[in-house]
Amino acid sequence: MKKIKIKELIEKIEGEAELDFTIEDGRIEDVKINFGFYRGIEEILQGRDAWDALVITPRVCGICNHAHLIAAVRAIEDGYQNAGINLLLSEKAKKIRSFTLACELIQNHMKWFYMTIVPQLEAYLQIDNRQNHALKATYLSSTVTKALAIFAGQWPHSSYAIPGGVSCDPTHLDLMQAEALIDECIRFVEQVLIGMDMAQYLDISSVSQLHEVGGDLGRLMHLIGSSGMATLGQSYDRFIVFGESLLSSSGKSIATAVSKVDPRYVQESAQDESMAKAVTYKKRLYETGPLARGMVAKRPIIKSLHKRYKDALLTRIFARMHEVSLLLTESKRLLRELDLNEPSCTLDIDTRCADFEGTGIVEAARGSLIHQTEVSGGLIHRYEIITPTQWNLSHGSGDEHGIAVEAMIGSKSIQEATFIFRTFDVCSVCTTQ
Amino acid sequence: MGQVQHSKPKLLWLQSITCNGNTHSFLNHPDIFSVFSGFEVVHHPVLESEYTFHDLAALKIPCDILILEGSFIEKGLTKNGVEVSKMITHYGNEASHIITAGTCATFGGIFKQKDPEQISGFCFDIEQQTERYEKFASKLISLPGCPIHPRWLAYVLMMLSQGKKIAIDRLHRPVELYGYTVHTGCTRNEYFEWKVDTKGYGLKEGCLFYEQGCQGPYTRGSCNKILWNDTSSKTRIGTPCFGCTEPQYPKDRLFVTRTNMGIPATMPLGIPRRAYLTLTGVVKSFKIKRFSQRLLEYDQ
Numbered sequence A: 001m002k003k004i005k006i007k008e009l010i011e012k013i014e015g016e017a018e019l020d021f022t023i024e025d026g027r028i029e030d031v032k033i034n035f036g037f038y039r040g041i042e043e044i045l046q047g048r049d050a051w052d053a054l055v056i057t058p059r060v061c062g063i064c065n066h067a068h069l070i071a072a073v074r075a076i077e078d079g080y081q082n083a084g085i086n087l088l089l090s091e092k093a094k095k096i097r098s099f100t101l102a103c104e105l106i107q108n109h110m111k112w113f114y115m116t117i118v119p120q121l122e123a124y125l126q127i128d129n130r131q132n133h134a135l136k137a138t139y140l141s142s143t144v145t146k147a148l149a150i151f152a153g154q155w156p157h158s159s160y161a162i163p164g165g166v167s168c169d170p171t172h173l174d175l176m177q178a179e180a181l182i183d184e185c186i187r188f189v190e191q192v193l194i195g196m197d198m199a200q201y202l203d204i205s206s207v208s209q210l211h212e213v214g215g216d217l218g219r220l221m222h223l224i225g226s227s228g229m230a231t232l233g234q235s236y237d238r239f240i241v242f243g244e245s246l247l248s249s250s251g252k253s254i255a256t257a258v259s260k261v262d263p264r265y266v267q268e269s270a271q272d273e274s275m276a277k278a279v280t281y282k283k284r285l286y287e288t289g290p291l292a293r294g295m296v297a298k299r300p301i302i303k304s305l306h307k308r309y310k311d312a313l314l315t316r317i318f319a320r321m322h323e324v325s326l327l328l329t330e331s332k333r334l335l336r337e338l339d340l341n342e343p344s345c346t347l348d349i350d351t352r353c354a355d356f357e358g359t360g361i362v363e364a365a366r367g368s369l370i371h372q373t374e375v376s377g378g379l380i381h382r383y384e385i386i387t388p389t390q391w392n393l394s395h396g397s398g399d400e401h402g403i404a405v406e407a408m409i410g411s412k413s414i415q416e417a418t419f420i421f422r423t424f425d426v427c428s429v430c431t432t433q
Numbered sequence B: 001m002g003q004v005q006h007s008k009p010k011l012l013w014l015q016s017i018t019c020n021g022n023t024h025s026f027l028n029h030p031d032i033f034s035v036f037s038g039f040e041v042v043h044h045p046v047l048e049s050e051y052t053f054h055d056l057a058a059l060k061i062p063c064d065i066l067i068l069e070g071s072f073i074e075k076g077l078t079k080n081g082v083e084v085s086k087m088i089t090h091y092g093n094e095a096s097h098i099i100t101a102g103t104c105a106t107f108g109g110i111f112k113q114k115d116p117e118q119i120s121g122f123c124f125d126i127e128q129q130t131e132r133y134e135k136f137a138s139k140l141i142s143l144p145g146c147p148i149h150p151r152w153l154a155y156v157l158m159m160l161s162q163g164k165k166i167a168i169d170r171l172h173r174p175v176e177l178y179g180y181t182v183h184t185g186c187t188r189n190e191y192f193e194w195k196v197d198t199k200g201y202g203l204k205e206g207c208l209f210y211e212q213g214c215q216g217p218y219t220r221g222s223c224n225k226i227l228w229n230d231t232s233s234k235t236r237i238g239t240p241c242f243g244c245t246e247p248q249y250p251k252d253r254l255f256v257t258r259t260n261m262g263i264p265a266t267m268p269l270g271i272p273r274r275a276y277l278t279l280t281g282v283v284k285s286f287k288i289k290r291f292s293q294r295l296l297e298y299d300q
Helices: A041-045 A052-058 A065-082 A093-125 A132-150 A172-193 A198-203 A205-212 A215-226 A290-296 A302-308 A312-335 A388-392 A402-409 A414-422 A428-432 B022-026 B032-036 B053-055 B084-094 B103-107 B131-141 B150-161 B189-192 B271-285
Strands: A003-010 A017-023 A027-035 A238-241 A251-254 A257-259 A267-268 A276-282 A354-362 A367-376 A379-384 B010-015 B040-043 B065-069 B097-102 B140-143
Touching: A003 A414, A017 A414, A017 B150, A027 A402, A027 A414, A041 A052, A041 A379, A052 A065, A065 A093, A065 A354, A065 A367, A093 A132, A093 A172, A093 A312, A093 A354, A132 A172, A132 B022, A132 B032, A172 A198, A172 A215, A172 A312, A172 A354, A172 B103, A198 A312, A205 A302, A205 A367, A215 A267, A215 A276, A238 A290, A251 A290, A267 A302, A267 A379, A267 B150, A276 A388, A276 B022, A290 A302, A290 A312, A290 A367, A290 B097, A302 A312, A367 A388, A367 B065, A388 A402, A402 A414, A414 B097, B010 B084, B022 B150, B032 B150, B040 B053, B065 B103, B065 B150, B097 B150, B131 B140
Parallel strands: B010 B040, B010 B065, B065 B097, B097 B140
Antiparallel strands: A003 A017, A017 A027, A238 A251, A251 A257, A267 A276, A354 A367, A367 A379
């Protein structure tokens, strides 16, 4: 049979990627994913003061910069602990960090849904809809980042998380303003995204109840179902989560069996023709991100969807958008639970550690993000960043295709394949750093 | 009633070596679509726009206002097989105004650190004019910041769409935005005046200039006048200003104040060292009780 090769540039994905498709018999047979420019953040950090990572690493990515900050501060804290400095973070500091990180995830998911998934699906299905979906994305994302900025000063590119806690010292006035903003987000999600009461929505535990979901999410699920796309985009059904978060513990899930993970078995390797490095766990590829978190946490509605559709695009899309309601509910709880009498930061201003090695792990919007820092004489000797998209978007290793590649193989058109590609919430800048 | 249709200026947002932070910062502007409505947005990195990236790379898009995001490199950054520098030069020639959005596009910024010889801002390499300066200077507006402040960019775009002239300084920064320092409007100003440094991290009391590396008093920008996310700023929540709008950004040891004999090595903008030392000597001879206490206490 004749093989055709087609190169396709994918844009509006936090940069661009080039996909080289091999098509045989009208089906996608293979895909090479190529990301562009290597910016060298890890090299830039070499020789700099250990704390400078708190400022430099957020600049890996304009959309998940806060996750990089949290990973960077955890790497330093882990290093300080390893060097014998006891850093016992206050509950207040931990909760504020969880809150701001949740805000960033919500911002990210809403932009992905309204600026990527909805318009791309409408274009693919040739639905003429002249709504400005991006207006919904920016309304919600600018509201939730405002709540984030109450504690972090700004978004993007805050450096408010410092070893031992956070730099802010909030008042009840701040908490009330933040809660009003979260309430506004909840109202928006109820009225526009899910078309129902959030508590009732979060009670849904089985696919058979999903018809109750209205709003733009309900409409999208219906469009995917009625166009026969629900089962497309399946990969290896293997998931991994390294970070502990509001959403799940760490662990891996193969089909439905969940077991423990140890970050020491993560391996990075260079790939030909791409600036992005591939990542494996014990030499196997895993999907990371919201679907992985849902599977490892054994969340009933995700398990139910998975039972019917496996790791197909419908499950993947729903898992991501489901996190918005989970995170908003958790954010509100965190604000209510904050005890302002606790210290914001437990590190003494004069305590600095000059020689250490540490690892920081965080659950970012797209999955597990790992920072490793090696510091000697107060200066960074080696810094390593492993981003979630490196897990999902590599070419593959050994005999296996990459996670997203496997999901695209068998597609009957390039448009279908690129839609599947986008369900992974592709981030070009994070992948090549 | 046939109203005369004035065609709107064509706005093209082009990315070079970047993290997309400026794009996402501007998406925080609550009235972003109203600001954009004064223009025909021909290309944007994430928003739906009239032309595709193919058209952009083929140099086929009309362009009146070019927004540049990211550091500049002559060779080695290609998209769709075309050197990005070639796209920048082409659309820069077409445009009547060029806005360098962010410190990377303006001075080189963080990504310059990877290869300082080859990577720079578009018309400035730190403070030095690049070879492109002369050609593009007449239409250049610099908006440094890591990232840009959404309201600063909106101001420039609205001024341009109304055909108003923007007053700029020698580095082409609008004086209405960069005539202030980040220190202006900081909620810790009383502590600065009375030279009271903060006693630790995570406190609303105390100034960050003496120990924690704050560059606010000598960094140009209106961060504490036009707040971030319409809400706050770094210094207000206890993070030092890292000088991210300045040509030399990022300096080294961002959380540490360099000192000479216990006095900050870099003086507040335009203040002679002697004047600073005189004032410091006077205020430090007083102990103001209010500044040694917490601003407010909750019932324990």
